[in-house]
Amino acid sequence: MSVELNVLGTCGGYARQGRACSGYLIRCAGSNLLVDIGNGVLSNLQNFVNFFDVNAIALSHMHPDHYVDIFSLFTAIRFFPAVIEPVPVLAPLGAFDFIRPVLSPGAREAFLKVFRWIEWKESAAIENRESVLAGDEKQDQAVDLKITGMDMFVDKMVPGYADKSIQHVGPGPVILSSFDILPARMNHPLDTLGFRIEVEDKVIAYSGDSDVCDSLETLARGADLFICEATFTRQVKDKGGGHLFAAEAGKIASNAGVKKLLITHVWPLFDEEVAAAEAKKEFDGIVEVAREGMRIEI
Template sequence: MKLTIIGCAGSFPGPDSPSSCYLVEAPFEGRTYRLVLDLGNGALGALQRHIDLRELDAVAVSHLHADHCFDLAGYYVVSRYHPDGALERLPLFAPPGAARFLAVAYGPEPDPGILDHFACHDWQDGETVQLGPFRVTVALMDHPVEGYAMRIETGDHVLCYSGDTGPCEALNELAAGADLFLCEASFVESKVNPPHLHLTGAEAGEAARAAGVRRLLLTHIPPWTDRAEVEADAKTTWDGPLDLVTSDATYEL
């Protein structure tokens, strides 16, 4: 399994990174299977540094906030108007209502429009789906909109992606024993933070320790937040391998 960080800026694109987007690849039936986790605003361009968009096999969306899904509208343009011909419908796994949400985000257009270019599947809490070589299990998180963390397994390797969430036991359980724990850390301990929204670095570290993961990757840090402070917070609760991810970084299992 190979993880490439396409975008990791929290809440909106920053000067050094698009919003949330992560490319996960693994061998499958004599080729490479390519799954994208989230496709936030600004990510579609950066994704093309790593793959031809025609090579994308599926997209799994954690929740329907702009910084996690809005560039699906851009992908629709590629899918419909590619000079080599329209692409096959892209499997899209997302919270319920994603199809109509994207149709509204793209703008008025005769039906079926954007809906005809995605094969949509609604996440259900606790379900597991097989996507090529990946066994993907989701769990409902603590966020203002319906949002899911994802556990991606292939062979004996495990990646867990938190999506956006406040502290919750469901995240600790889903991440149990993961080789890589890609976890949001949007807040800092020095501020008064709203509940049920995001994690601090310290809370991400607590989740990593509770889950017994091997390596913690912090992501979704807003451009206005001091990354050094997030890292320092995380080190108060986690003493294992730690990275603050950056766009274009890769990790292999």
């Protein structure tokens, strides 16, 4: 059975003229998984499928260039004149804390009906949060505050406390629709997940945003397609932390033995062809630059 990638958005940070930020649609046998939904992605999605045909969403992290069109999709589904099954959204732990303040209480309730919100837990940050939820003094305090009706304050104190419908899963793989998704924590200033996605007999790895880290290489090992950020070219000397040089993306692809490298998330001030050339110096396999509208058979 064929697996197809539709590229919906590729720009790092903000969208170039006529382009969009991160978004990738993986399709197999009528199942559609949307990976990231940055600004401009909802429009481009509709070049391939109806927005109500998305079966599941995986969000790498809560920087605007990776998730803000979730609000547009929410509006589209909420006011669509037919019932649409809740769409599962897999996101890093604490992701809903970025959604909650933007919505009125009514819209928040509707949001959690339109989307089945699932947060993936792993790492030390979770232990902290679980200890908060484990029944110590802080939780008692939170319960008291809730009783007095100070819900906003409770939200602030104990993230996720007031949203009982948020599901926590992991560590380990998560199955959404036909897709077996293994998240892994990446190296980025904000909690960020990369994904190893298995569907039929194909493996697609996605870096999200990340600097060099072991888990990125592990995630990509032997993948049929590795969608990897390459935010910077050697046009800058010091890239700071949290992102890759295109050459580093090539090196990781080479170490991981992937079949094909799709470089993406190039910062709009840099030349994507230069990025591809730099990646090619480090990786003998196929290198392509992701562009909106591409269809790639995997």
